[in-house]
Amino acid sequence: MSDTHAQSVAFVRESFIPEQAPPARETGAIRWVRHNLFPTIPNAILTLLALYVIYVLLSGLLPWLLGGVWNAGSLSECREITGAGAGGCFAVLTERWNQLIFGFAFPQTEYWRPLLAFVLLFVAGAPALLPDLPRRLLILTALYPFVAYWLLWGGTILTPVSAFLGVLAGYFAFKATDRWSFALSLGAAVVAAVAVWWVGGWVASQERDFLAIQRIQSRDMGGYMLNMILGTVCISLSLPFGILLALGRQSRLPLIKYVCVAFIEFVRGVPLITLLFVANVVLAYFLPPDTNFDLILRVIIMITMFASAYIAEVIRGGLAALPRGQYEAADSLGLDYAQAMRLIILPQALKISIPGIVNVAVGLFKDTTLVSIISMFDVVGMIRGPILASTDWNGVYWELYGFAALLFFVTCYGISQYSQWLERKLATEHR
């Protein structure tokens, strides 16, 4: 090797130079800082600015958090304890904790019920939300609405039991007649369910005290519990309505299509607050004169309408994203419309729509705070109304708003992280 080169090249190195350590500024932490924080002069300026912003934020927040007072009877007591310090007056949270979470009229002895319902929400939600659990556990999810209703509103256990039996009867009627036609079995299910509900309603009205727990009026519910109730109920109700609206919008029947289009575009075109005004002051005019709908129910109806229009648009996107071949394959198998939708189209379309649905759900959950504007006492309503208006705590803004923001942040960030996890999980299954 060296011989050949010896003729043509003056010098050939015969051995490798021993490896040298890279320059100090290109290794370890220094390299990282140089490349990530100070690569160019504008970037260095940005970094310094960012550091300054962080310093300002932390220098304001840390003394406030660390020097906070957690036990005091009023703002003036807090001020006495902190003196000239910058500590926050978190005593308002300890003193008004129950009001912030449950509202001010919820009976103290019954706090265990919403708490139990909240814990059960995770038990019931798990089979639907975690794809790894056995499908059989879904029965827990199906049972949950009835249990939660009984725990929250109370009264005799016969009401939720008969409601559940009605649904069960409807399900079996559907299964029994499923062979003939979808429309027929749907009709049978409705008839069976209504019959059981009617009988059950009569029995429940006769036996008001059978296994009864204290009945709680809707207007006594408040605080973060109200946000949770509104959010959970409206999101779960708006899913089926949203699916129906999305299918209606894709329908070949012009009347059904245009009714759905008009509904969706109308609801998406107005702010939620106007719909809440409708629930508050207008809806009563359109109901029979002697009916006494309570406000929570009216609000649930309007928020559900609102959410189902948005969910319908998300699902329409999912339906449109399915390849045409899926629709044609369903047709060529000889499935009718209901079977094709139920067995082929919707399972795939819904899977595509999961991120969008979660977005709508998070947005809707945040929007439940708007009920405070029509003077319902959710967590924001409690803060703006009874707590800030009381002489003890007038002026404790940051602690209260910060707490409310933290509650929503934890919930919503949790939901969106879950959704990303689910997306990744479902995506790898296709590889």
Added chain:
Amino acid sequence: MASISDHDTPKRRGFHPGMLLSDTRYRGLTFQFIALIAIICIASWLGWNLMRNFAAAGLNFSYGFLDNPANYDINQTLIDYTSRSSHLRAAIVGVINTLLVAIAGCILATLIGVSAGVMRLSKNWIVARLMSVYVEAFRNVPVLIWILIIGTVVTLSGGAPRDFLTRGGSVEPDRGLFLGSFAFTNRGLYAPAVEVGPGWPIVLGALVAGIVGFFLWRSHVKRTLFNSGKLLPVWPSWVILIAPVVIAELALGSISFIRPDVAANNFNIQGGTLIGKPFIALWLALSVYTGAFIAENVRAGILSVSTGQTEAAAALGLRPRRIMNLVVLPQALRVIVPPLISQYLNLTKNSSLAIAVGYADITATLGGITLNQTGRAIECVLLLMLFYLVISLTISGVMNIYNASVALKER
């Protein structure tokens, strides 16, 4: 089993009622007929209830109340309004205020959102993290809470106007005016007022001409480049934009700015425009909140352009600036603009929360005080919804036109 010949010569069978359910040609009609009946039944049930309720309460459906005096004051109006003006005028004030905060909010939200979105993609670790914190904090907390927080910050900040006063030039004020023209006090922000004198149409015309000329020059540069390969300079477009309006203004002097006067008397700042705190609070809150969402859209848009595009452009010898302008941005904008416009729509709808900081938008005037004073719930809410509906449909119409114009031309 039907043979082929059966299909070739179908037997003309008469229509029988069973076909309404079993034959796909007629089944659609049956379902629509049932749906129509159901809709009519529900509508007439609601209407009948409405009539009974109206009769019981002695009410009727009429917009006559719009002419009656409103009897309430509005703290910030762009048009003349007194408490003796009609409810209709109060509603118009509300409409203008809504549009004002919506437009100002969209502009600021775009600025914030685009910078945050770009910075979140930056290689600068700390800036990217800081922007992630901003985006997540604002996206996961209700807009109402942000409006209340920022509203409280704005309400509690700002000194008394007398801190700025010089008392006829005799004393040194506690605070100076920002840039000599802005004073943020506990009453609001004092800013220079714009006053137009004679000849303002000429200045306006010069401005319009400058804008038109700006775009004409740029399209001329592009055409020359594409036709002859010769690259003309771009900077004259800025001269064309600015020069006419500056020359017209210098020649005519018809537009003048009146600064807030701190020397006029010993009690308050005189002159200038006072921008109310509710407006500032709502404007900032909506912009910062919506900016977080826009940042996500911008980030997604930029990420949607594959690196192959940038590399291909670089391989063709384009410079980084031109890669951004000619290759990345046009493709990213196609992804960014539709959700951006729907964020504008969301901002406009969220501006209906103005009532939380006491800003007199349409929801606060027509849907709030007017509704409570007159008790005309249905009329007011209907009008309110109509207003938002018109805005939404207009914006989504514009969006559809844009989408159609940038849609990929597919085979």
